[in-house]
Amino acid sequence: MNQKQRQNLERLLNPRHLAIIGGRDAEAVAKECERIGFTGQIWPVNPKREKIGGFKCFASVEDLPEAPDAVYLAIPREAAISTVKRLAEMGASGVVCYTAGFSEIGAEGTELEKSLVSASGDLALVGPNCYGVINYIDKVALWPFPHGGASPGYGAAIITQSGMLSSDLTMSQRSLPFAYMISVGNQSVLRLEDFIDVLCTKPEVKAIGLHIEGVKDISRFSEVALKALEAGVPIVALKTGSSEIGSELTVSHTASLSGSDDLFQALFDRLGIIRVSHPVQLLETLKYLCVAGIPKGKRLVGLTCSGGGATLLADHAEKIGLEFTRPSKKTAKRLTRLLHYTATVSNPLDYTTPIWGIPERVLPV
Amino acid sequence: MNQKQRQNLERLLNPRHLAIIGGRDAEAVAKECERIGFTGQIWPVNPKREKIGGFKCFASVEDLPEAPDAVYLAIPREAAISTVKRLAEMGASGVVCYTAGFSEIGAEGTELEKSLVSASGDLALVGPNCYGVINYIDKVALWPFPHGGASPGYGAAIITQSGMLSSDLTMSQRSLPFAYMISVGNQSVLRLEDFIDVLCTKPEVKAIGLHIEGVKDISRFSEVALKALEAGVPIVALKTGSSEIGSELTVSHTASLSGSDDLFQALFDRLGIIRVSHPVQLLETLKYLCVAGIPKGKRLVGLTCSGGGATLLADHAEKIGLEFTRPSKKTAKRLTRLLHYTATVSNPLDYTTPIWGIPERVLPV
Numbered sequence: 001m002n003q004k005q006r007q008n009l010e011r012l013l014n015p016r017h018l019a020i021i022g023g024r025d026a027e028a029v030a031k032e033c034e035r036i037g038f039t040g041q042i043w044p045v046n047p048k049r050e051k052i053g054g055f056k057c058f059a060s061v062e063d064l065p066e067a068p069d070a071v072y073l074a075i076p077r078e079a080a081i082s083t084v085k086r087l088a089e090m091g092a093s094g095v096v097c098y099t100a101g102f103s104e105i106g107a108e109g110t111e112l113e114k115s116l117v118s119a120s121g122d123l124a125l126v127g128p129n130c131y132g133v134i135n136y137i138d139k140v141a142l143w144p145f146p147h148g149g150a151s152p153g154y155g156a157a158i159i160t161q162s163g164m165l166s167s168d169l170t171m172s173q174r175s176l177p178f179a180y181m182i183s184v185g186n187q188s189v190l191r192l193e194d195f196i197d198v199l200c201t202k203p204e205v206k207a208i209g210l211h212i213e214g215v216k217d218i219s220r221f222s223e224v225a226l227k228a229l230e231a232g233v234p235i236v237a238l239k240t241g242s243s244e245i246g247s248e249l250t251v252s253h254t255a256s257l258s259g260s261d262d263l264f265q266a267l268f269d270r271l272g273i274i275r276v277s278h279p280v281q282l283l284e285t286l287k288y289l290c291v292a293g294i295p296k297g298k299r300l301v302g303l304t305c306s307g308g309g310a311t312l313l314a315d316h317a318e319k320i321g322l323e324f325t326r327p328s329k330k331t332a333k334r335l336t337r338l339l340h341y342t343a344t345v346s347n348p349l350d351y352t353t354p355i356w357g358i359p360e361r362v363l364p365v
Numbered sequence: 366m367n368q369k370q371r372q373n374l375e376r377l378l379n380p381r382h383l384a385i386i387g388g389r390d391a392e393a394v395a396k397e398c399e400r401i402g403f404t405g406q407i408w409p410v411n412p413k414r415e416k417i418g419g420f421k422c423f424a425s426v427e428d429l430p431e432a433p434d435a436v437y438l439a440i441p442r443e444a445a446i447s448t449v450k451r452l453a454e455m456g457a458s459g460v461v462c463y464t465a466g467f468s469e470i471g472a473e474g475t476e477l478e479k480s481l482v483s484a485s486g487d488l489a490l491v492g493p494n495c496y497g498v499i500n501y502i503d504k505v506a507l508w509p510f511p512h513g514g515a516s517p518g519y520g521a522a523i524i525t526q527s528g529m530l531s532s533d534l535t536m537s538q539r540s541l542p543f544a545y546m547i548s549v550g551n552q553s554v555l556r557l558e559d560f561i562d563v564l565c566t567k568p569e570v571k572a573i574g575l576h577i578e579g580v581k582d583i584s585r586f587s588e589v590a591l592k593a594l595e596a597g598v599p600i601v602a603l604k605t606g607s608s609e610i611g612s613e614l615t616v617s618h619t620a621s622l623s624g625s626d627d628l629f630q631a632l633f634d635r636l637g638i639i640r641v642s643h644p645v646q647l648l649e650t651l652k653y654l655c656v657a658g659i660p661k662g663k664r665l666v667g668l669t670c671s672g673g674g675a676t677l678l679a680d681h682a683e684k685i686g687l688e689f690t691r692p693s694k695k696t697a698k699r700l701t702r703l704l705h706y707t708a709t710v711s712n713p714l715d716y717t718t719p720i721w722g723i724p725e726r727v728l729p730v
Contacts, residue, residue, distance in 0.1 A: 101706060101707045145718075162671055163718075242680050242683075244679075245683070246683070249679055249711060278677075306529030307527050307617075308529065308578070309529065311615055312611075344618075346613065348610075348614075353510075353528075
């Protein structure tokens with residue numbers, strides 16, 4: 001990512017105007033922009049249709065009022081390449097290339113992807129073979145399917161190599177506050193490293209989540225991961241492709257070499273990256289970091305109205321090296337006064353059903 | 366469990382009449398019975414109230430029309446013990462003792478629990494310190510809080526030592542078909558072994574889920590676990606209390622000695638019990654067994670519309686020793702014809718978004 005591309009990426013993330021190029025998929029993007037509350041201009045480009053998503057169509061990119069800050073490209077491959085070239089020449093800022101069928105399908109696609117890259121010039125090009133970008137802070141959804149997720153004005157930035165997985169993550173009902181969702185696809189121009197670089201300095205980004213199939217430039221990845229660490233923005237990574245079949249799939253999915261899992265583990269340890277092994281862990285770990293912040297130590301307190309739940313907490317904490325410290329004598333005395341006689345003072349604490357749902361009795365505990 | 370108690374337990378599970386003894390909690394049970402569609406008679410017993418849940422109250426158990434098949438007992442400890450004695454003498458069948466404050470709170474409670482047990486005679490006594498019994502097949506909810514869960518006429522029988530956990534399990538939205546939910550509490554008379562014994566022979570029970578803090582009689586547990594295995598009803602166990610704090614908590618929760626985790630693992634292996642480590646795994650494993658049946662081997666097929674998801678599947682399968690076998694040449698050829706050119710034939714298969722949501726193109730795959 002050169003300096004010009006960095007500026008273009010900033011414009012793409014929060015565009016004043018968005019050209020949507022294509023048919024049905026472009027229409028879906030217009031709808032998602034409307035749903036999220038995008039306030040910029042939307043310019044559909046389609047020579048065969050009058051209107052898309054209620055907006056008047058332009059016949060070609062040359063007819064647009066000015067060079068667009070953002071373009072959503074959902075047309076066949078050859079046309080996509082020539083359009084990218086014209087967009088670069090007219091000074092557009094960024095392009096999401098939703099079109100697939102490039103390096104992920106083999107030799108023929110790899111040649112086409114090379115053409116796409118050289119056509120892109122200084123454009124901030126996301127993809128190809130990606131879903132795009134959602135900016136929950138400034139209300140921008142360059143996204144081809146219904147998206148979920150909400151933001152209280154801050155949250156996690158998630159950068160993934162799987163469009164459908166990122167879609168699923170936005171749809172989860174786990175109350176993760178979102179800041180950005182980026183689906184990077186084949187990373188032909190902009191790579192996940194570039195997004196870490198740009199997003200980790202934004203004050204609304206409290207943590208960064210990564211779904212990684214392969215890293216193209218380990219040294220740059222290390223550099224930006226340390227930049228995020230220094231900025232106090234923790235990174236949580238879901239690295240896939242560790243199995244034999246899985247590593248073959250990452251090649252056909254996003255043309256990624258998944259690499260040795262041991263080396264990735266060593267890299268993550270060195271860079272202070274938190275590794276998770278499941279999408280739910282990714283969401284819950286990010287939520288913890290966004291809502292509660294980075295924990296200062298290993299000691300914790302558990303409050304539950306379930307004896308079974310308290311034991312599950314204690315078992316798991318011991319397994320992963322967290323400590324439920326015992327209540328002091330003074331604390332134990334105070335708790336005994338507050339609790340029903342069937343409860344036992346402990347940490348984690350089961351405060352028991354007699355006070356369950358009675359705020360004036362639970363709150364003092 | 367003697368022969369008489371076994372008969373009484375069968376009546377308790379599907380009672381013609383239910384006496385609810387207590388105030389607010391008894392009212393909650395009446396409401397849950399109404400919600401599930403209980404068709405038997407409901408007889409509240411309360412000397413101070415006219416009606417509970419719309420039913421006329423009886424002043425004492427001696428005033429009931431006849432000895433009840435089931436009793437829900439939610440009154441203070443001393444009264445509970447004397448009432449159990451009178452119920453046993455009048456020939457009632459089963460009692461759920463919701464009342465807590467027995468052996469789980471220490472020496473004083475242990476003495477009271479001994480009195481409760483000797484008062485119970487041949488009663489099928491569940492608890493004390495338990496939520497009770499839900500029979501989803503015959504529509505019976507001897508349950509003191511709102512319950513969830515549905516049944517297509519068959520499903521899992523779950524037997525737990527944590528009332529709140531069992532409540533949470535019924536509330537999950539994971540579409541597990543339920544047959545029975547049993548919260549056994551302190552297991553002073555009826556133990557989880559007894560419920561395995563009785564439930565594993567019912568044709569509507571496709572699998573049994575256990576949440577275990579401690580087993581009181583290992584030899585009987587082994588006997589009934591093998592009985593279930595022979596009946597083709599697999600058992601899935603969530604055993605808790607393996608940690609230092611966790612094992613202390615099981616004592617104060619249900620007066621259970623959680624025992625050595627290694628010994629439990631060996632026991633489970635020997636008895637063909639599937640062990641899980643998380644409530645979600647318990648639900649999902651039971652669902653698989655209830656819906657798809659017991660798998661015949663280790664080979665599987667994965668179909669997804671997510672390249673990221675396909676890789677996650679492949680990685681996890683390799684980790685746990687399952688096999689995604691490669692498609693044969695013939696199958697690969699047929700799939701290539703059915704799929705979009707951006708898809709790659711593999712197992713697990715990402716059939717890709719171009720055919721996503723289009724039944725006439727996805728179904729042949």
